[in-house]
Amino acid sequence: MAGARDREVTIRSATFTYANLVPFLAFALFPFYFMLITSLKSNAELYNLKSIPFLVQTGVIADHYQYLFQRTEFLTWMKNSLIISVVATSASLAIAILAGYSLARLRYRGVASFGTAVFVTYLVPPTLLFLPLSQVVVWLGISDTIWALIVTYPTFLVPFCTWLLMGYFRTVPREVEECALVDGASRMQTLIRIVLPMAVPGIVCAALFSFTLCWNEFIYALTFVSQSANKTAVVGVTADLIRGDIYYWGSLMAGAVLASVPIVAVYVFFLDYYVSGLTAGAVKG
Amino acid sequence: MAVGPRALEVTGLHVPGRLARAREWWEQEHVFGYGLIVPALLLLTCLVAYPFGMAIYFSLSDYWVGSPGGFVGLANYRDILANDVFRQTIQNSFVFTGIALTLKTVLGVWLALLLARDMRFKRLIRGAVLLPWVIPTALSTLGWWWMFDSLYSVVNWTAIRLGILSPPGPNWLGQSAYAMAAVITVNVWRGLPFFAITVLAGLVSIPREFHEAAEVDGAGPWGRFWHVTLPLLRPVLAVVILFSTIFTFSDFNIVYVLTRGGPVNMTHLFATLAYQIGLNGGNLGQGAAISLFLFPLLGAVVFLQLRYIRKE
Numbered sequence: 001m002a003g004a005r006d007r008e009v010t011i012r013s014a015t016f017t018y019a020n021l022v023p024f025l026a027f028a029l030f031p032f033y034f035m036l037i038t039s040l041k042s043n044a045e046l047y048n049l050k051s052i053p054f055l056v057q058t059g060v061i062a063d064h065y066q067y068l069f070q071r072t073e074f075l076t077w078m079k080n081s082l083i084i085s086v087v088a089t090s091a092s093l094a095i096a097i098l099a100g101y102s103l104a105r106l107r108y109r110g111v112a113s114f115g116t117a118v119f120v121t122y123l124v125p126p127t128l129l130f131l132p133l134s135q136v137v138v139w140l141g142i143s144d145t146i147w148a149l150i151v152t153y154p155t156f157l158v159p160f161c162t163w164l165l166m167g168y169f170r171t172v173p174r175e176v177e178e179c180a181l182v183d184g185a186s187r188m189q190t191l192i193r194i195v196l197p198m199a200v201p202g203i204v205c206a207a208l209f210s211f212t213l214c215w216n217e218f219i220y221a222l223t224f225v226s227q228s229a230n231k232t233a234v235v236g237v238t239a240d241l242i243r244g245d246i247y248y249w250g251s252l253m254a255g256a257v258l259a260s261v262p263i264v265a266v267y268v269f270f271l272d273y274y275v276s277g278l279t280a281g282a283v284k285g
Numbered sequence: 286m287a288v289g290p291r292a293l294e295v296t297g298l299h300v301p302g303r304l305a306r307a308r309e310w311w312e313q314e315h316v317f318g319y320g321l322i323v324p325a326l327l328l329l330t331c332l333v334a335y336p337f338g339m340a341i342y343f344s345l346s347d348y349w350v351g352s353p354g355g356f357v358g359l360a361n362y363r364d365i366l367a368n369d370v371f372r373q374t375i376q377n378s379f380v381f382t383g384i385a386l387t388l389k390t391v392l393g394v395w396l397a398l399l400l401a402r403d404m405r406f407k408r409l410i411r412g413a414v415l416l417p418w419v420i421p422t423a424l425s426t427l428g429w430w431w432m433f434d435s436l437y438s439v440v441n442w443t444a445i446r447l448g449i450l451s452p453p454g455p456n457w458l459g460q461s462a463y464a465m466a467a468v469i470t471v472n473v474w475r476g477l478p479f480f481a482i483t484v485l486a487g488l489v490s491i492p493r494e495f496h497e498a499a500e501v502d503g504a505g506p507w508g509r510f511w512h513v514t515l516p517l518l519r520p521v522l523a524v525v526i527l528f529s530t531i532f533t534f535s536d537f538n539i540v541y542v543l544t545r546g547g548p549v550n551m552t553h554l555f556a557t558l559a560y561q562i563g564l565n566g567g568n569l570g571q572g573a574a575i576s577l578f579l580f581p582l583l584g585a586v587v588f589l590q591l592r593y594i595r596k597e
Contacts, residue, residue, distance in 0.1 A: 200548060
């Protein structure tokens with residue numbers, strides 16, 4: 001009797017949970033479904049007001065994707081994005097590991113104010129600085145090249161990674177480090193051989209977020225680069241695929257889907273890192 | 286031949302000594318500490334602090350792309366404050382941020398409460414919920430742009446079939462109130478996962494005993510939420526809301542892709558207006574002045590965050 005009633009309560013509770021989650025899931029996922037569907041439809045169906053927009057009724061086609069590869073610089077944009085994201089992420093990680101360790105572990109005059117300074121720059125939105133930075137990039141002679149982005153992306157990656165890594169470095173027990181120092185290891189050896197291996201989850205997390213932030217960045221990439229061959233995937237698709245006529249939605253959505261694929265792939269493999277990084281670092285939302 | 290041994294002797298005696306001393310110096314905690322932080326400080330000084338100083342200088346000068354002008358004092362600020370488009374932008378920013386933040390907070394807490402319940406496919410569901418936050422915003426906004434198309438809008442198509450709207454439905458991006466609603470919708474869509482997942486982490490850290498104690502005291506689900514869960518969530522919520530305030534207020538991607546600030550400037554935010562005037566128009570002085578209006582808000586949030594973190 002009691003068992004049956006318990007089960008009934010459990011079922012009712014589960015039904016309640018799922019029924020309330022469905023609208024949220026539909027809201028979150030529908031735009032992606034719709035982008036994908038649009039990229040696979042023929043123009044005749046896309047621009048037919050009588051067709052049902054949710055379905056592909058006249059057959060799935062790859063024309064829009066073919067158009068991307070054959071008639072646009074899409075592959076160049078993807079290559080640019082990849083180079084920029086990898087280089088900017090690696091450089092920022094190296095700088096942030098040093099700074100994060102210094103701020104989390106070492107005691108010296110001014111360490112607290114440096115920590116505050118890093119935190120404050122972490123909160124500065126890129127939209128506040130894009131105008132002066134566009135001039136800095138011109139003075140450095142790297143305007144309109146992918147270097148303009150490789151050099152400027154660390155301005156938001158380093159504060160973020162430093163902040164995230166500080167938390168991870170603090171979890172490494174001090175005694176382990178002190179043992180290594182007593183045994184005659186130098187401070188740099190201790191950092192590289194003892195502390196870094198113990199902070200690997202934090203470093204992976206920082207690398208994943210940095211890569212994502214680089215790949216998704218928009219305003220700097222839009223402002224500092226105007227030559228189509230040097231654009232990133234996000235800006236190339238957003239700015240260069242829109243043509244004069246109205247019949248571009250298929251290829252535009254194909255570009256948006258394909259340019260998101262690398263991030264989705266990384267995300268699917270490392271979901272748990274994203275969740276833990278998001279909650280640990282309170283990443284820019 | 287005669288020099289050889291002496292040179293060896295010299296290096297043998299002095300260089301290791303110097304090396305050892307350098308090493309000893311480098312091994313001191315404060316020297317090592319400063320040494321490790323120098324690259325980061327250098328970067329942040331040259332590419333954040335210095336550009337920030339430049340932004341202030343630009344805003345006080347008659348600076349156009351390609352022609353550095355002279356100092357003009359507060360003329361740029363006077364001009365933009367007298368400008369109707371700028372005043373409209375201030376109003377837009379507050380409406381946009383106020384409504385979007387409220388929706389993200391309420392829906393985010395609700396979604397977090399649902400995600401915290403026992404269920405199957407927990408990981409899959411969380412992964413799906415977080416997706417809008419991971420995909421490049423500019424690209425997913427292209428999808429929303431298509432969904433709000435004036436002729437082929439799937440939103441209108443569905444709402445008309447369901448009998449919510451009468452045909453032909455609104456021209457979402459062409460009418461000011463609807464355009465603002467569209468921009469807010471996309472911002473909520475993209476920001477909700479951040480709220481939900483962060484609040485969820487806060488929820489998970491609340492010990493079960495609190496709920497059990499409240500239940501024993503006869504509190505219903507609503508009472509437990511209002512008197513136990515919500516007060517315990519306050520620290521997490523405060524941090525998330527402060528964070529999101531900055532990044533909602535300074536949003537660029539969504540408005541730029543969806544409306545370009547239109548129709549007739551009714552959805553411009555500070556960042557999009559600064560882009561239009563500073564880069565498209567070439568008036569860097571006024572553009573910088575506009576983007577600096579983000580600064581008082583940034584200052585306030587930084588102040589609150591620091592005070593809050595100190596307290597913790």
